[in-house]
Amino acid sequence: MKDYEEEPLIIESGEGVVLKDIHGKEYLDGYSSLWLNVHGHRRKEIDEAIQMQLQKIAHSTLLGAANVPAVELAEKLVEITPPNLTRVFYSDSGAESVEIAIKMAYQYWQNIGESGKTKFVTMSNGYHGDTVGAISVGAIDIYHRVYSSLMFQSYAVMFPSAYHHPSGDEEQVKQESLAAIRQLFEDKHHEIAGMTVESMMQGAGGMNTMPKGYLKELEKLCREFDILFIVDEVATGFGRTGKMFAVEHEGVQPDIMTIAKGITGGYLPVAATMTTEPIYRAFYADYAEMKTFFHGHSYTGNQLGCAAALANLEIFEKEKLVDQAAQKAEYVKSILAEIAELPFVGDIRQLGLMCGIELVQDKETKQPFPAEDRVAYKATLRMRELGMLTRPLGDVIVFMPPLVTSYEQLTQMGKIMKQAISEIQLVVK
């Protein structure tokens, strides 16, 4: 709050990829309003879909009942996700979709009589949301440390981040990480229910890309050792990485997949946990058998949210938006290549329109800035003055423009980032 109070940012309206504050100052939405927005703000088709739904009903419960847009959206989600995912469990946020994934995986093993499989494996720097279950399968020290006695213990394994490894070599980091995971699985598979992993790229942990082929190898390891492969597509789903879902980059079929953020185009809180027929079947029984998945939220399956999500997905199809985003990513790559030349830019990581710019004090030694200098934070404040919004993760500047951002707007955002980063020498001591 102390940071916020210095110069409060209060948004009043938005149009396309531009946000306007209460003083009339305009900002390019360089972080898709925290990684959510897809088609820009006040997109006519989505606005209208919500208005149309309002004329029927805003909300009725999904507990013991269904509703029309929730059914239609579930059908659509099954169609666009990997073929083995045939069942949809709704909730209202990414963190909840992960909580559900964890409870579902845990109970799956209980329901089929494998009661010893109760633990989870997570990746260093993993992020899956801020609720207690989600932080228990997350591993970002600064967010999670204070709650450690509240969390259940998971096995954390090394994320293969080439830039942060002494070797700097992708293949070596990949093999090292996979060998450590194989070792853990060999020793402990009988007590491991599932492994949670962000799809292809870690978000909140600092925009870290995986080496090529790594996610596929993880999938194989999980199958080999009978561990449920839980893939978090909350940040990466809905075209963000240049595919509808990032698992498509490597033909991965998770046992459980979580989706949220872009699902409604950034309009309303809807999330879902997708799973397979065998997992669904493990819960399907007469009431007396007590295999029920006792989990639900009041607003789950909300009609307005589902109507927005359906309109969102329709625009994807109509405009072949995923292909367009993949093309724009190529252009963004050229913008980022220029930024990579600047002093203090240590590494640039990009998958589609999901990008991170890591700032360091010394490009050669990769020596970071002292954390208390908050260099990236100051750079983003300067960007805000120059007319673009984003937020950093430590010293990594996030660049995640809405998928519909025009080439002109991308150029403009690139200029703002370049200027703010060039001025860093003015803020470092």
Ligand SMILES: *Cc1c(COP(=O)(O)O)cnc(C)c1O
């Ligand atoms: C944002 C995020 C979440 C949490 O989603 P919320 O809707 O903020 O609860 C979970 N996993 C990943 C990978 C995310 O980026």
